[in-house]
Amino acid sequence: MSAKFSFSGHETFHCRHFWLKKGYDFLINDHHFSDDTAVIELGVGKNMVSAIRFWMRAFGLVDEKEQLTEIAHYIFGKDGKDPYLENPGTLWLLHYLLVKTARASIYSLVFNDLRRQRREFKKEHISNFLKGKCNERDYKYNQNTLQKDIGVFLKNYLRPRNKVKNIEDDFSAILIDLDLIQEMGKVESGGYTWYKLDSTEREEIPKEILLFGILDIHKNANSIAFQDLLNGFNSVGSVFAINANGLFNKIEAIVHDFPSIVFKDDAGNRVLQFKSSLNKWDILNNYYAS
Numbered sequence: 001m002s003a004k005f006s007f008s009g010h011e012t013f014h015c016r017h018f019w020l021k022k023g024y025d026f027l028i029n030d031h032h033f034s035d036d037t038a039v040i041e042l043g044v045g046k047n048m049v050s051a052i053r054f055w056m057r058a059f060g061l062v063d064e065k066e067q068l069t070e071i072a073h074y075i076f077g078k079d080g081k082d083p084y085l086e087n088p089g090t091l092w093l094l095h096y097l098l099v100k101t102a103r104a105s106i107y108s109l110v111f112n113d114l115r116r117q118r119r120e121f122k123k124e125h126i127s128n129f130l131k132g133k134c135n136e137r138d139y140k141y142n143q144n145t146l147q148k149d150i151g152v153f154l155k156n157y158l159r160p161r162n163k164v165k166n167i168e169d170d171f172s173a174i175l176i177d178l179d180l181i182q183e184m185g186k187v188e189s190g191g192y193t194w195y196k197l198d199s200t201e202r203e204e205i206p207k208e209i210l211l212f213g214i215l216d217i218h219k220n221a222n223s224i225a226f227q228d229l230l231n232g233f234n235s236v237g238s239v240f241a242i243n244a245n246g247l248f249n250k251i252e253a254i255v256h257d258f259p260s261i262v263f264k265d266d267a268g269n270r271v272l273q274f275k276s277s278l279n280k281w282d283i284l285n286n287y288y289a290s
Helices: 019-028 038-042 046-058 070-076 088-101 103-116 124-135 143-157 206-215 227-229 244-257 280-289
Strands: 119-122 182-185 192-196 223-225 261-266 269-274
Touching: 019 038, 019 046, 019 070, 019 119, 070 088, 088 103, 088 206, 088 280, 103 124, 103 143, 119 124, 124 143, 143 244, 206 244, 206 280, 223 227, 227 244, 227 269, 244 261
Parallel strands: none
Antiparallel strands: 119 192, 182 192, 223 269, 261 269
């Protein structure tokens, strides 16, 4: 995680489905978000220009100098694998990048830490958790900024349950199809809405996306303990909220399809081992080719 936290920059806009492609096309054509013509070129308001800029950074599609990254070209480029985000695996990949990049701190903090403390929560619990993390680092925060960030965080993942005012807006959030966070409803006493982020088997995650995450985080590792895969910081178990049974099933599928990977279980000491090195981009290529 970055040395300091960031809870602002999105201008209270969640990431719309086509914003990342729009941002990529804008930058690849030699434009800059600071250009006076950015509003016209992107076809959105000034605050939305700032929001698109923020989300491009948050998903790791640009670096600190706002240069497009390798993964940005891979997904959204002229020969990109899924520029219009039609493949569910790409959404899981983007979620992984969002948590791992930690440019928007709340995503890393919630998936790596908060969900281990409690699987059911309300906004107050997230707020108190974030304030506690800030206090640990003597990081000064603004209460109003935290509340807005929590609202945007939830909107990126939640499907609207009740009658919505703007269908196009409320169902445009880029990650709602992942169903990672659910709204449980309001408790009558106090009227607070509760949310749930369970660790489940996540059968819907493609094994190749999971393997890409393993190779990306555990660079050049010859062996990785199962518990590190399940509970380590930015591990696939943490980022994707997978339970032990689900992770074991994914590993079995990976071992079946990739002969250079073996899984050993000696007296409860479970380890994933690599007999030869694998290229994470080759893994993605195999996935999109199929």
